[in-house]
Amino acid sequence: MSVNGLTLTDLSHHDLPFAPGPLSTVRIGLLSRPLPEKPTFEGIVGQSSSLRQVLDLVDTVANGSSTVLLLGETGTGKELIARAIHNRSRRGDRAFVKLNCAAIPSGLLESELFGHERGAFTGAITQKIGRLELADQGSLFLDEIGDIPLELQPKLLRVLQEREFERLGSTRTQKVDVRVVAATHRDLEGMVLEKQFRSDLYYRLNVFPISIPPLRERPEDIPLLVHHFIEQAARKMNKAIDIVPPETMEALCEYRWPGNIRELENVIERAVILSPGRVLQVPLRALHSRIAPGRSGQPLETLADVEREHIRATLKDTRWVLSGPKGAATRLGMKRSTLYFRMKKLGIVRPWS
Numbered sequence: 001m002s003v004n005g006l007t008l009t010d011l012s013h014h015d016l017p018f019a020p021g022p023l024s025t026v027r028i029g030l031l032s033r034p035l036p037e038k039p040t041f042e043g044i045v046g047q048s049s050s051l052r053q054v055l056d057l058v059d060t061v062a063n064g065s066s067t068v069l070l071l072g073e074t075g076t077g078k079e080l081i082a083r084a085i086h087n088r089s090r091r092g093d094r095a096f097v098k099l100n101c102a103a104i105p106s107g108l109l110e111s112e113l114f115g116h117e118r119g120a121f122t123g124a125i126t127q128k129i130g131r132l133e134l135a136d137q138g139s140l141f142l143d144e145i146g147d148i149p150l151e152l153q154p155k156l157l158r159v160l161q162e163r164e165f166e167r168l169g170s171t172r173t174q175k176v177d178v179r180v181v182a183a184t185h186r187d188l189e190g191m192v193l194e195k196q197f198r199s200d201l202y203y204r205l206n207v208f209p210i211s212i213p214p215l216r217e218r219p220e221d222i223p224l225l226v227h228h229f230i231e232q233a234a235r236k237m238n239k240a241i242d243i244v245p246p247e248t249m250e251a252l253c254e255y256r257w258p259g260n261i262r263e264l265e266n267v268i269e270r271a272v273i274l275s276p277g278r279v280l281q282v283p284l285r286a287l288h289s290r291i292a293p294g295r296s297g298q299p300l301e302t303l304a305d306v307e308r309e310h311i312r313a314t315l316k317d318t319r320w321v322l323s324g325p326k327g328a329a330t331r332l333g334m335k336r337s338t339l340y341f342r343m344k345k346l347g348i349v350r351p352w353s
Helices: 049-062 078-087 106-114 150-162 188-193 199-205 219-237 246-254 260-274 284-290 303-317 328-332 336-346
Strands: 023-028 031-036 068-071 096-100 139-143 179-184 208-211
Touching: 049 078, 049 208, 068 078, 078 096, 078 139, 078 179, 106 150, 150 199, 188 199, 219 246, 219 260, 246 284, 303 328, 303 336, 328 336
Parallel strands: 068 179, 068 208, 096 139, 139 179
Antiparallel strands: 023 031
16 A cells, blocks of 8 residues: 555564564554554664564574674664674673763773773872773673774774783783674775774674664665654653654655664654644655755666765765764765865765855
8 A cells, every 4th residue: 555655564463573562553644554662672663674684683693702793874773783682692681881982082992991090190090990891791882993093903802802901000911701792884994905993803893794774775664763753752742643644754765864763763853842733743845955866766877876975965964074083084984085086086066165
């Protein structure tokens, strides 16, 4: 069945990659379809074939102790996948400790990861237990692993190879039993070629890679995610919203979502705040103005077109900031000079320049 070009699949228990809890009915226009209220596969929502493949890999690797490397764009749910691996492993009742390598200044990252002794450096007035030690017998999630400084990479490599480390300012070697799940949106292979990442550490991290598809590659999951986020936001704000106009859902499914699931969640939360009644009101004009060219169902013709479109979407998402930890070059996993060269070759210029 389709509504304004939007296909609504019949969601039975056999169609879902998880066993649903109680079903709730949410209306799209005047039509109703049952949707899963609370997914039980670690809170992961979706039924697309690409997501099923990821969840199959999660089940395959969870019970072992192998290092897992999660690859995917920002906002695709890498932390959720990492937590699912931990929860479904034999370490599930132990600590799940996370550390964002891009969120902590490089001068403090070593102390956060390995800990330090009193007097190890100016201001170290007490002993500090690092995240690695806190995760002993459990799992350590290292998000944005591509941002770990080169000088720290040999120490992390030693942890992966020998399962041992020293706190900063200490000469005593400590053993640790921890499973490392790392994640990045960067091209680590390209960083290895450019001498920005150690090849031996990359191979140790890349034991079991899992690529998480961006939201634009699994549009059939968008209706499920929309209703999931509506329920979350409405419950939090004590609202009752159960109608999504078909043109709204169609626009949400057509949009590229450069910020992926995180962006969709934020858009839905804002829409719930702005909706006065039971009908979800999304500012469609803002979405339509951000839909990139070439997304009307017609395939891009050449590899250069695909590259040009991807770089433009990243530049728009970063507000045309090229360098820096949150710049387009970092997101694309290349040097600023390389990005500038590709922009010049592909004829990419700022709209107002």
